[in-house]
Amino acid sequence: MLENGRLERPRPLHLHIRILWPWGMATEGWRARLRELEGPEADMLLGTSLSRRFVGLPMWMNHPANVAGFYGLLVSLALVLPYRFGYPDGVWVPTWMYHTSLLLASCMGLGFASVVIVRLTGRHPVAPLRSVLYVMPFVGLALLGFNVSDMVEVPPAIVWFLLLLPGPLYVHLSWAPRWRLLCMLEDGRDPFAGVDFEGPSSEATVERVVDDDSDLKDVLDALEAPGADEEA
Numbered sequence: 001m002l003e004n005g006r007l008e009r010p011r012p013l014h015l016h017i018r019i020l021w022p023w024g025m026a027t028e029g030w031r032a033r034l035r036e037l038e039g040p041e042a043d044m045l046l047g048t049s050l051s052r053r054f055v056g057l058p059m060w061m062n063h064p065a066n067v068a069g070f071y072g073l074l075v076s077l078a079l080v081l082p083y084r085f086g087y088p089d090g091v092w093v094p095t096w097m098y099h100t101s102l103l104l105a106s107c108m109g110l111g112f113a114s115v116v117i118v119r120l121t122g123r124h125p126v127a128p129l130r131s132v133l134y135v136m137p138f139v140g141l142a143l144l145g146f147n148v149s150d151m152v153e154v155p156p157a158i159v160w161f162l163l164l165l166p167g168p169l170y171v172h173l174s175w176a177p178r179w180r181l182l183c184m185l186e187d188g189r190d191p192f193a194g195v196d197f198e199g200p201s202s203e204a205t206v207e208r209v210v211d212d213d214s215d216l217k218d219v220l221d222a223l224e225a226p227g228a229d230e231e232a
Contacts, residue, residue: 044124044125044178044181044192045178045181045182045185045191047125047127047174047175047178048127048130050170051174051175051178054067054175055178055182059182059183059186062175062179063111063115063179064111064112064114064115064171064175064176064179065108065109065111065112065115066108066111067111067167067171067175068107068108068110068111068114068167068168068171069104069107069108069111071107071166071167071168071170071171072100072103072104072106072107072108072164072167073100073103073104075103075137075163075164075167076096076099076100076103076104078137078141079096079099079100079141079144080096082141082144082145082148083095083096083099083148085148085149086145086147086148086149087148103163103164106164106168107164107167107168110168110171110172111168111171111176114168114171114172114176115176115179115180117172117176118172118176118177118180119180122180123177124177124181125173125174125175125177125178125181126173126174126177127173127174128169128170128173128174133166133169133170134166136162136163136165136166137162137163137166139162140158140159140160140161140162140163141163143158143159143162144159144163147159
C-alpha cells in the first residue's frame with residue numbers, strides 16, 4: 001500500500017489468524033496490562049489455578065485446541081497399562097496408537113470448534129463443576145480396566161464418553177472464552193466491555209438473608225415493635 005510516497009505493509013488480521021492457528025502471534029505487551037488488573041477483572045481473565053498455569057504460556061501454546069489436545073495426550077498415556085495387559089503382544093501397540101490418534105484428533109477438533117463458537121457468541125467464562133469433571137476420567141479408566149479384564153461388561157460408549165468429555169468441556173466452558181478475552185487484551189481492546197462487575201449491595205444482601213430466614217425475621221420484627229423500647 002502506497003501512502004505519502006512510502007510503501008506500507010498491510011496490517012495483519014490477528015483475530016482471523018488466531019481462530020485457525022496462532023503461530024507467531026505471541027507478544028508480551030498484554031502481560032503487563034494483565035498484571036495491572038485487580039479484583040473481579042483479574043479473576044475473570046486468570047481463573048483458577050489450572051487456568052492460571054495456561055495463562056503463563058505463550059499465546060500460540062495455550063490455544064484451546066492445544067489445551068484440549070494435551071488432555072487427549074494425557075488420557076492416551078493413561079491407557080498404556082490397560083492396553084498392555086488387555087491385548088495380545090502383537091496387537092496392543094497398534095491398537096493404542098490408533099486410539100491415541102483418535103483421541104488427539106477428537107480433542108483438538110472440539111477445541112477448534114469451541115474457539116469458533118465462543119468467537120461467534122461472545123460468551124464469557126463459566127466455572128465448570130470441578131468436583132464432577134475431575135473425577136470422570138478416573139471413573140472411565142476404571143471401567144475400561146473392568147472391560148479389558150472381563151470382570152464387568154460396560155458399554156464402550158460410556159467408557160469413552162467419561163474419558164473424552166472432561167477436557168473438551170473444560171476448554172469450552174472456561175478456557176476458550178478466557179483465551180478470547182486474553183486475545184482482546186493483547187490487541188489493545190477492552191475485554192470487559194458490557195460486563196457488570198458490581199454485585200448487589202450489602203444492604204440488599206442482608207435483606208435477602210432476613211427474608212429467607214423466618215426465625216431471624218420474627219426476632220427483628222419483635223425488636224422493631226413499638227413496645228420493645230418501653231419494655232427495655
